[in-house]
Amino acid sequence: MSKQSLLRAENVNKSFGAVVAANNININIDKGEKVSLIGSNGAGKTTFMNMVTGYLKPDTGHIYLKNEEITQLDPRIITQKGISRSFQIPQIFEPMTAWENLLIALGTSQKKHSYFKNARSKENGDFIDEILNRFALNEFAYRQVSELPGGVRKLLDIAMALVRKPDILLLDEPTSGVGAEEKYPLMDTIAKALSGQGLTVIFVEHDMDIVQNYSDRIIAFYQGAVIADGNGNTVLNDSNVKKYVTGKTEVKAN
Amino acid sequence: MSEKLYNNLLFQSIFLMSFLILVGLLIPNWLVFVITKAIAYGLVGLGIITLMRGGLVSFGQGFVFGIGGYTAGLLGTQAGLTDAMLLLFVSFLFTGLVGLIIAPLLARYRDIFFAMLSLAFSMVLYGILIKIDAIGGSDGFVLPESTYFGIKPSSEYADYILYVVAIIMTGFISILLRYYYDSTPGLIALAVRENELRVEYLGSSAFNVAVLNFTIAAGLGGMGGALNGIALGHIDPEFTYWTTSGEFVFISILAGYLSVPAVFLAALLLELVRSFSGRYFPDTWQLILGLFLILSIIFIPSGIGSFFKQFFDRLKKSK
Numbered sequence: 384m385s386k387q388s389l390l391r392a393e394n395v396n397k398s399f400g401a402v403v404a405a406n407n408i409n410i411n412i413d414k415g416e417k418v419s420l421i422g423s424n425g426a427g428k429t430t431f432m433n434m435v436t437g438y439l440k441p442d443t444g445h446i447y448l449k450n451e452e453i454t455q456l457d458p459r460i461i462t463q464k465g466i467s468r469s470f471q472i473p474q475i476f477e478p479m480t481a482w483e484n485l486l487i488a489l490g491t492s493q494k495k496h497s498y499f500k501n502a503r504s505k506e507n508g509d510f511i512d513e514i515l516n517r518f519a520l521n522e523f524a525y526r527q528v529s530e531l532p533g534g535v536r537k538l539l540d541i542a543m544a545l546v547r548k549p550d551i552l553l554l555d556e557p558t559s560g561v562g563a564e565e566k567y568p569l570m571d572t573i574a575k576a577l578s579g580q581g582l583t584v585i586f587v588e589h590d591m592d593i594v595q596n597y598s599d600r601i602i603a604f605y606q607g608a609v610i611a612d613g614n615g616n617t618v619l620n621d622s623n624v625k626k627y628v629t630g631k632t633e634v635k636a637n
Numbered sequence: 638m639s640e641k642l643y644n645n646l647l648f649q650s651i652f653l654m655s656f657l658i659l660v661g662l663l664i665p666n667w668l669v670f671v672i673t674k675a676i677a678y679g680l681v682g683l684g685i686i687t688l689m690r691g692g693l694v695s696f697g698q699g700f701v702f703g704i705g706g707y708t709a710g711l712l713g714t715q716a717g718l719t720d721a722m723l724l725l726f727v728s729f730l731f732t733g734l735v736g737l738i739i740a741p742l743l744a745r746y747r748d749i750f751f752a753m754l755s756l757a758f759s760m761v762l763y764g765i766l767i768k769i770d771a772i773g774g775s776d777g778f779v780l781p782e783s784t785y786f787g788i789k790p791s792s793e794y795a796d797y798i799l800y801v802v803a804i805i806m807t808g809f810i811s812i813l814l815r816y817y818y819d820s821t822p823g824l825i826a827l828a829v830r831e832n833e834l835r836v837e838y839l840g841s842s843a844f845n846v847a848v849l850n851f852t853i854a855a856g857l858g859g860m861g862g863a864l865n866g867i868a869l870g871h872i873d874p875e876f877t878y879w880t881t882s883g884e885f886v887f888i889s890i891l892a893g894y895l896s897v898p899a900v901f902l903a904a905l906l907l908e909l910v911r912s913f914s915g916r917y918f919p920d921t922w923q924l925i926l927g928l929f930l931i932l933s934i935i936f937i938p939s940g941i942g943s944f945f946k947q948f949f950d951r952l953k954k955s956k
Contacts, residue, residue, distance in 0.1 A: 436838070458838050462838055467838075476827075477831060490821035491825060496821045499816040
């Protein structure tokens with residue numbers, strides 16, 4: 384365990400009937416790391432993410448955030464302790480505007496609430512405008528989110544998770560459902576928005592080019608187990624990763 | 638300065654309350670009584686729309702309506718407390734407390750399960766009340782005449798004074814609710830309605846929102862029950878019956894959850910339909926009410942409140 388250890392999973396196991404979704408997972412993630420989780424569908428990436436965020440409870444094993452056990456805590460408490468997430472299908476409040484979505488995210492992050500003070504205060508508005516600016520969402524601020532394009536919805540979903548200023552941000556397939564030409568601009572916007580905050584980012588991704596370009600560590604899953612863990616070059620050239628994840632014989636690293 | 642005052646919620650509300658108090662002097666006494674009853678029902682409806690904002694509908698608000706009514710009645714007959722304002726306030730607090738006690742159980746359920754569980758509470762209370770002869774059984778009992786700061790008004794003005802008290806107390810409660818709806822917790826309740834999972838993942842508790850909203854709804858329902866009991870001068874188990882709860886749901890659907898004044902307008906429409914159809918089409922008022930509800934759902938699915946909201950949104954844009 385390193386001094387900077389932020390998230391630690393120890394001997395984590397999870398099964399759904401005969402299907403093993405997590406097989407003795409041991410992962411340590413340090414502060415500031417940008418980690419991508421790769422693996423084919425059903426490999427256990429999302430199960431791991433769901434256990435870290437409290438949606439699923441491991442059958443055995445322990446998960447620690449800043450050396451405090453969070454294994455059995457509810458998603459709400461884990462969020463309050465510093466882990467926020469976005470979703471593969473953006474979980475946003477459809478009939479509201481992007482601005483209102485962020486206002487609610489901001490409201491949930493505030494420790495003290497006044498029941499008689501208008502939430503649409505100038506102070507809150509300035510904060511939201513800054514977030515919108517950071518994610519290049521200004522032009523969509525007052526549009527109902529059900530009308531927004533897929534990439535913008537993804538950005539809004541991530542922006543909402545970021546409002547709380549978490550220690551760890553989990554992104555579940557941030558580029559899924561986005562056109563090929565939009566992927567890099569989307570990831571650039573996300574990377575720019577997250578830069579300079581010392582934030583630890585863990586993201587699930589299927590596009591290996593994205594994985595190589597936007598993470599400094601890759602963890603590969605296969606049948607619920609971690610089969611490789613290290614920098615891009617090491618992991619993507621691992622024989623098991625080539626065989627079970629990428630299906631490639633050679634990968635050119637950055 | 639004048640524009641700022643014009644846009645001020647408190648100023649608008651006081652202006653509206655003053656207007657209604659003056660109107661009360663000009664309209665016949667039977668209409669004053671009908672409006673007072675509409676305010677009583679509107680208070681309960683306001684509780685339901687508070688729940689609706691968080692994605693819940695109660696089919697059993699007769700439960701709190703009855704508790705409020707019986708609280709006022711028993712305080713009057715057993716403790717000699719006859720001050721209408723005090724009775725309304727105590728009923729609000731006591732029923733809110735009862736709501737707070739049962740809310741953690743109800744808040745574990747959603748959709749039809751929440752609705753039916755709330756209905757079950759009201760039916761249990763109905764069953765108990767009709768069996769207790771000491772408080773009149775199925776006949777209920779008569780409330781003592783109300784006083785105001787120790788003064789008993791003459792029968793000629795009693796209805797009007799109660800109408801004024803109802804308008805003032807309800808007016809200020811409506812203002813507080815409007816502030817609550819626009820506050821951060823009020824907005825979080827709207828978010829719970831849309832996506833409970835996301836609210837939890839943003840770090841807020843949908844359960845707590847449901848508990849808070851049910852407690853508010855209970856307090857409002859209790860106050861409505863007390864007002865209705867005082868206005869009628871009588872309380873009986875019908876207050877808690879499921880058809881009474883149905884009328885509150887009717888008001889809430891007709892009003893929608895977008896506007897506070899719309900709830901009272903919807904309650905007034907219900908009372909007027911009930912009064913006129915009871916007079917001109919006896920025994921068929923449920924038929925008329927049903928048709929009225931069908932037309933409302935078809936033509937104004939978001940309720941009367943959507944007209945109010947559109948109007949105010951347009952007004953804001955034009956500025």
